[in-house]
Every structure is written in C-alpha cells, then in structure tokens.
Amino acid sequence: MRRAAIYFFSGTGNTEFVSRLVERELLRNGVAAARHSLDFATAIDLAPYDAVFLGFPIHGFGVPVPVRSFIEKLPRSDSKKAVVFSTYGGFSCGSEKWAARLLAARGLVPVGTLGIRMPHINPPGVSISRQEVEKLVARAEAKIAKAVPSLIRATQRVGTFSLSRTAISSWLNPLAIDHELVDFSFSKRAFADERCTGCLRCLRACPTGCISMRDGTVQFGEACCSCLRCYYGCPSSAIQTDRSPPGAPRYRGPAGDYRSPTRPAAATDVRPERTAVPPVERRWNSSAIAATGDTRAEENEDPGR
Ligand SMILES: Cc1cc2nc3c(=O)[nH]c(=O)nc-3n(C[C@H](O)[C@H](O)[C@H](O)COP(=O)(O)O)c2cc1C
Numbered sequence: 001m002r003r004a005a006i007y008f009f010s011g012t013g014n015t016e017f018v019s020r021l022v023e024r025e026l027l028r029n030g031v032a033a034a035r036h037s038l039d040f041a042t043a044i045d046l047a048p049y050d051a052v053f054l055g056f057p058i059h060g061f062g063v064p065v066p067v068r069s070f071i072e073k074l075p076r077s078d079s080k081k082a083v084v085f086s087t088y089g090g091f092s093c094g095s096e097k098w099a100a101r102l103l104a105a106r107g108l109v110p111v112g113t114l115g116i117r118m119p120h121i122n123p124p125g126v127s128i129s130r131q132e133v134e135k136l137v138a139r140a141e142a143k144i145a146k147a148v149p150s151l152i153r154a155t156q157r158v159g160t161f162s163l164s165r166t167a168i169s170s171w172l173n174p175l176a177i178d179h180e181l182v183d184f185s186f187s188k189r190a191f192a193d194e195r196c197t198g199c200l201r202c203l204r205a206c207p208t209g210c211i212s213m214r215d216g217t218v219q220f221g222e223a224c225c226s227c228l229r230c231y232y233g234c235p236s237s238a239i240q241t242d243r244s245p246p247g248a249p250r251y252r253g254p255a256g257d258y259r260s261p262t263r264p265a266a267a268t269d270v271r272p273e274r275t276a277v278p279p280v281e282r283r284w285n286s287s288a289i290a291a292t293g294d295t296r297a298e299e300n301e302d303p304g305r
Pocket residue numbers: 009010011012013014015016056057058059060061062087088089090091092118119120121122225226227228
C-alpha cells in the first residue's frame with residue numbers, strides 16, 4: 001500500500017476525529033493518505049490510490065444511509081484494497097462487514113475492518129464527561145496505532161459474512177430504518193426554538209438535504225438519517241426535540257471544536273429577516289423528559305458558539 005484515500009462520514013465529529021488518527025498512522029508508516037468527507041462529494045476519483053479506507057458511525061446497528069448511497073456511487077475498481085472502520089458508542093454489531101460486502105460488490109478487495117469505541121452521542125443531549133472522552137480517545141489512539149501497520153500489510157480478503165451479525169446489521173437495520181418499522185427518525189421530533197438566528201448552517205450541513213426554511217422557521221423533512229449533525233452543530237443550540245430538555249449539553253466532537261462540512265451555498269439560501277423572533281410552538285414532552293429523571297436543562301445550559 002502506497003497511497004490511500006480515506007473517505008468518511010461523521011455526524012457529530014467522532015468519525016472525523018478517528019479518520020485523522022488513521023491518516024496520522026498511515027503517514028507514520030510511509031503511506032501517503034488523503035482524507036475526504038464523503039458528504040457532498042461530487043466527483044469520486046479513486047485512480048490515484050491503491051487502497052480505500054471507509055469510515056462511518058454505527059447508526060441503529062447498521063451502516064448510515066449516506067454511506068450506503070456513497071458506496072453505490074463508487075466507480076467500479078478491481079483489485080484496490082479496502083479497509084472499513086467504524087466508530088460506535090456501545091456495540092457495532094459487525095456493521096463493518098456489511099459495508100465491506102457492499103464495497104466488494106463494487107470490485108474492491110476488503111482486507112480488514114476496525115471498530116473504534118467513541119462517546120455515544122445518542123440520545124440527543126446526552127451528557128458526556130471530558131474524562132470519558134479522554135479515556136476513549138487514548139484507547140482509540142492505541143488501537144489504531146497497533147492495527148494500521150498490519151492493515152497496510154494485509155493482502156488476504158476478509159470474510160464478510162457472519163450469520164448472527166449479518167442478520168441484525170444488514171437485514172434488520174434496513175427494515176427498521178429504511179422502511180420505518182421503528183420510531184427512529186430524529187426529524188419527526190425536532191424543531192428549532194427562538195434561539196434560531198436563521199444562519200442556515202443546519203440546512204447546508206444536513207447530509208440528506210431534508211431541512212428547509214419556511215416563513216422564517218426551520219422545517220424538518222422526512223429524508224432524515226438521524227445523524228444528529230444539526231442538533232449538535234447548531235451554533236445557537238436552537239434545535240430541540242420533544243424528548244430532550246432545552247439547554248441539554250451539546251457535544252462538539254472529541255476535540256470540542258467539531259464543525260461539520262456544509263454543501264456549497266445555493267441561490268435559494270436566503271437568510272430570513274429577523275424583525276421579530278418568530279413564535280415557536282413549545283413541544284417538549286414533559287412526561288418523556290420526567291421519565292428519564294433528567295435535570296440537565298438547569299445544569300448544562302450551553303451558551304452556544
Ligand atoms: C441515530 C443513532 C444511532 C446509533 N446507533 C448505535 C448503535 O446501534 N450502536 C452503537 O454502538 N452506537 C450507536 N450510535 C452511536 C454512534 O455510533 C457513535 O456515537 C459514533 O461515534 C458517532 O459518530 P459521529 O460523531 O462521527 O457521528 C448511534 C448514534 C446515532 C446518532
């Protein structure tokens with residue numbers, strides 16, 4: 001392996017951070033690496049590379065929808081090596097193998113997978129301590145430093161099928177998420193409150209393009225993949241759900257400064273005029289919040305960035 005492309009998807013910064021650790025180890029081991037966020041990628045050119053690393057967060061025991069769409073768009077390439085890495089909060093359920101199988105169907109040769117545990121950012125507004133982040137980052141660094149040299153040398157195609165894991169990851173996940181068998185979609189519960197400045201960042205950062213601005217108010221559409229990028233990335237912490245209290249803490253990635261990519265500005269991106277704060281229907285489901293015993297609203301008020 002001499003030149004590797006690292007393509008990654010990251011909702012809230014963990015996978016972006018891990019992609020930088022992977023890049024660092026590749027460079028340390030003499031492999032030239034180029035990192036690309038797979039969001040909004042238009043032309044995908046694998047010609048300069050002899051290997052592709054693909055990284056993503058685990059969503060609902062599976063591979064996020066934008067990542068599956070990206071793989072479908074990959075140019076067919078025979079004999080290039082592929083390595084899949086995931087970040088997960090609890091259990092990855094072998095989803096890396098599902099992605100490896102999808103890559104193999106595009107002609108790539110999966111030679112390794114790697115799962116990295118990182119802070120669990122779901123449900124929205126979960127409290128994550130700095131010590132926990134530091135502990136997980138230290139473990140991630142050690143695991144990646146150990147794994148990358150053997151991934152570089154690997155030539156054998158990895159097995160990509162395991163009955164129990166495949167069943168949950170690549171069968172149940174699409175049933176649940178793509179066919180909405182469970183109440184999964186973030187956008188069904190999301191709204192922007194009066195802190196919204198109309199900056200349009202969420203519209204331009206949403207990987208599925210399902211956020212719009214209507215009558216000065218942010219609207220959430222149906223194509224949401226629940227990556228939580230808008231929720232954690234809003235500079236004013238204005239996006240809420242009916243299940244997490246206003247003022248719940250906003251995780252800004254392992255380094256505390258994550259800024260997601262955004263699509264290029266479009267002519268239709270017109271900032272609303274704010275002559276008055278638009279009325280916002282308060283939709284917090286106080287019984288759902290009370291059931292969690294959550295008092296973070298008072299404890300963790302985030303002044304935004
Ligand atoms: C909608 C959603 C579903 C998730 N499902 C899982 C899961 O099934 N298993 C798991 O271990 N982590 C799960 N997580 C946690 C993320 O995989 C984890 O926090 C990841 O590092 C986030 O990466 P990112 O910051 O790059 O988006 C989920 C996160 C979200 C937003």
